[in-house]
Structures are given as structure tokens and as C-alpha cells.
Amino acid sequence: MKGKDIYKIWAPSEAKWTQWLRPVPFVQIDNELKINEFCNFFIPTINYIKEIPTDTAIIVDIPSYSGIKEGVALARIGFRPIPLYNGTNEQPGAMPVVDNNSIEMGLIWGAMELEKIKIENDAPPVFLLDSNRMHRFKMDVSVFDNSWDIYDQDMPSAEYFLKNGIRKIVVRGEKIQKDLRKILYKFQKKKIKILFTDGYKEPEEIVVKKPPHEKNS
């Protein structure tokens, strides 16, 4: 199976929200995939959402391929997982700051699992992010910085969410990362409720503070 075939499993054309699925890691599957034997793929149990609320989207922002595992688990409940991974692979031989290879392996595993699950075409979305994406620590200038940010253009607009019945967004993560905060703040301004869960507790509504760069605007 090639990257394009794996992408098509994640993004069936008749399903909603799939136009936001980024092709970057799927393209790289064909180019430079390195097998990481330490990846541990299994479907976790979800405790923070019991049933499928039609007015809620989820953003899973946890490290590396664990977001894919959780995305597949949420697909079993009835959500449509939408990977937003956008990091590139390093130049061969160079030391990267983020391991994007494991994400690519996770997407292959996830595609095989998704083929066993029936997801409704109008299922609410769960967007998948790698919280390691913003690791910017470079022990030396010679390392390859393939960290990345999520920007508002990478997701649907608040208007699109509202038009499609999404009034709440649950962020599942360890914290709200600063790139995501900028996007969530804009959603909040348009009256979309933002909730947060660490994966154990029930999601609780939060108020997203104004990001620093927006202070003067």
C-alpha cells in the first residue's frame, strides 16, 4: 500500500471534514519511512467521552503517535479522526528535533484499524496533533529543526464549525499549547465553547486567555 492509499482510508471522499487532512506524512511514507521497532500500537480506552455528542469536536494534542491510537479509539465511539500532522522528515544523516517517522508508522497502523470500523459520513471530527511538534530545543545549530506549529489556516474556521453544528471543542492534552491557544482564542471569540481534559477527568469549560501577540490588536 502506498501513502496515497493510506490517505484515502483516513479521508474517504464522501466523509465530512476530510478536506483538512494534511498529505505531508502520507507523502513521506513513500519517500523516507524508517521503521521504529519500539512503537507500541494498541487501542486505548477512552474515559473522558462516553457517547457521541453531535455538537462537539475534539482536538487530541498528545505526544507522537499516541494521538493516532486515541483517534482510532474515538473512531470506535463514532468520531471521524482527522490527522493534522504537518512535520517533515529530516535530511538523511541529520539529527532531527522531532521524530515524525513514528507518526507515519502510526498512520499505516491506524489505516488498518480504521478499515475495521464503520464511521458515519457526518460523524463529528477529532483532530489529531503531536504535542512534540513545538520541541524547539536544539543542543547544537547543526541539528535539523523539523518542529512545526499549527496555524488557523490548517483547521476549519469558526464559521464553518458553527454552520456544521459544532458549538463545543474539547481539547485533550497535557496543556493548551501556545500555537493552539491562538486558534482557540479566535473560536472562543465567535462563541464556540472550549473545554479541556487531561484524558482522565470529564472535559471542563475553560476561558482561553488572549495570546500575547493579539494584545495590541
Added chain:
Amino acid sequence: MKLIRIPKERYEDYRFNVMFDCYKWDPQFLDNNTIAKYALVISKEEHEELERLTEEIDYETRKAEGILNQHLEITKTLYLPKKIKKELKIMDNYDPDKHIRLMRYDFHPTIEGKWAVSEVNSDVPGGFAEASLMPQAAIDTLGTNKFWYKNFGDILTKAIATKVVPGGRIMLVHCTSYSDDRQVMQFLGDKLKNMGFSVIYAAADHVRFLDQEAISILSGNEGKIDAIVRFTPLEWLIDIKPKHWEGYFNTTTTSCNHPIAIYAQTKRFPLVWDRIEKLGGKLTTWRKLLPETHEVKEVKNKSGYIYKPACGRVGEKISIKEACKEDEYEKIRKDVKKHPKQYIAQKQFNSKPLLSEEGEKYHVCIGSYSVEGKHAGYYARISKIPRIDSYAADIPVLIDNAK
């Protein structure tokens, strides 16, 4: 010039091909699909006219930058960032024969039946794969032999091959955190690799300079490099700390583009045309195609002008009222008032929209490339608003075989 619909039943496959086989890794921008459902077909006559105009205007640009490089006193008016200004004097060793000069001129059809050029992407023009592979994908999808296209990638790589030793190491310098940059570099890198070159994907701070020659310090890829293809804009490059970037300005390593590109990259370039012409330069084609351009203060209270940031890219911060979103127009006006020297005022041209088969109007921007002074293909975008920005969709340009 006309829009031809990619057949509805084949569009989905076409979009997949463009993403996976044509390096289009950013097919969505907010709620907008950035892969057009159309191909843009230009007539043989339109192509020949654009080809001629591109080569004429490009000749003028290259001549002008040579004059500016020898008369730095004129460049004060360009109001370049201080850090760049400081390095201009070391570009006195610039030898165009050593480097590869690549530019893209953005043409727009106007309601007067003429062409207007809105800008030249002089420093780091993008759209490489869209200009090279998308037209073939469209031709295959349309299943016709009525059209042809100029393959930009073939022309650029051929130009690189004439100046870099066979099998040489070429560093593709870009912002490694942006997949949008990598897609441009990956297209070029794969092509160069197929030609036998050794390719290094790296960031601007992975280059050091020794005796004006570029050296890679990227882990596992250290050593001399034979050429630099840069996709990191100069205004971003100069923000890198610690400062090791000055070597880009006087390197003898083949560069595409060399920082000489900054003179025409700034939108304030037209403000020094009179002085360039006094020194022997000719800007006749530029004057014919670029709408009247002035200092902000000169158009105070005059209507019909828009403001453009001197260092703007992808249509950002251009004050076309009907194209601005929410409070964007007011924000731009405020910024212009605060920093008038960082903007120019330009007469707004009347873009002539094309009508699709479905009766929708689309404004068109045809980016026409030049490589080493020769026309090198097209990268076009369409938009429902008269500003071609990040919301616009990429559209392949096909040339009609028919007379």
C-alpha cells in the same frame, strides 16, 4: 484566455494526483480548497505576448539591479531593512555569470484589455511544482492533446546544471519547520537527484562561509557545497542569531537567488526608476505594465490608490478594500500611517475576471517565470476577489495549440 472545467467525475482523482504526484501539500487554506477545479487556457498569441513581455521586463530588472549595486547612494530610497542595508557594500563582487537568476512576474488581465504587472517575486518565488507538474496532470485528466505547457522545473534544473559541477552538492536552503517550503524544495531536490546531484535539505543557519565559499554544517552532511538554492526570504534570513548570514551576500558559491534580488523585491523599487534611468537603465516595459507607484505621502487624499507593504508577500497587507476581511482594512490603514516608508501607494488596476462555465467570476494572476533572462513557464492562481492571496486556488496554465 479561458477557464476549462476539470470534469466533475474526475476532479477527485485529479486532486489526489496533484497532492501526491505534484507536491501540493497544502491543498486547503481554512475553508478554501486551493486546488482549482479548472485549468487556465491561454492562446498562442497571449503566450507569445507574455513570453516577450517577461523577457523584456526581466532584462530591464537585471540591468537596473546592476546599476543599483554600483550606486548604493540611490538605494537609500528603497528603505531596506537596516541589517540588509549594512551588507549591500559587500555585494560589489557580484558576478551574474556565477549565479542563477530566477524571477517571477505577476501578470493580471485588466478590463482595458491590457496586462498589468502587480509585482516581481525577485527573491524567492515559489510555485515550482505547480508550474511543472500540474499542467500535465490537467492534460492527462482532460484527455486531450490540444494543449501544451512550458515545464518550469526542466528549465530551472537545466540552468542549474550548466553552472554546477556534475554530481555536485546542492543545498536547498529553506525554513525546515514549514512543510509549505519543503514541498517546493522537495520537488526541486527530487529532480536534481535524478540528474545525479547530491541534495541537502537544510536551513539558512546550516551554511557557513569560508573564504567566500559555502560550507554545510548540518549534522551528518558537513562539508563544502557547490551551490545554494535559497527559499528562505532575505528579510527572514537576517533575523537568524547568531549572525552567520552575511556570507550569503558576497559568496562565490553559485546561488539561486543571490541577495542581489533584494533591489527588485522591495515594492519601493519603482521609486528609484528615475535615477536608474539617468544612469543609463531603461524601464520602459516596467513603466508600461506596473501601475503608477508613489510614496504614501504623495497620494494623501487622492482616490484610486491602494497601499502595499514594501516587503509584503502572497498579497498580505494590501489595502484592496473589497478584498479585506473583517477589520483588516482599518488595521492596514493604521499601519500605513504609522510606518509610511514601509509601504508604497499604487494606482489600483481594474482586474478583468474570467467567467467559468457555471457563471462564476474569477480574478486571475499569471506568474510568469524568467530563468537567466529567458521565459520559463507559468504559475497561476485564481480568486473570487480581486486580491490574489493565500485564499486563492492554484490553477495549471495550458497553452492552446490552435492558431
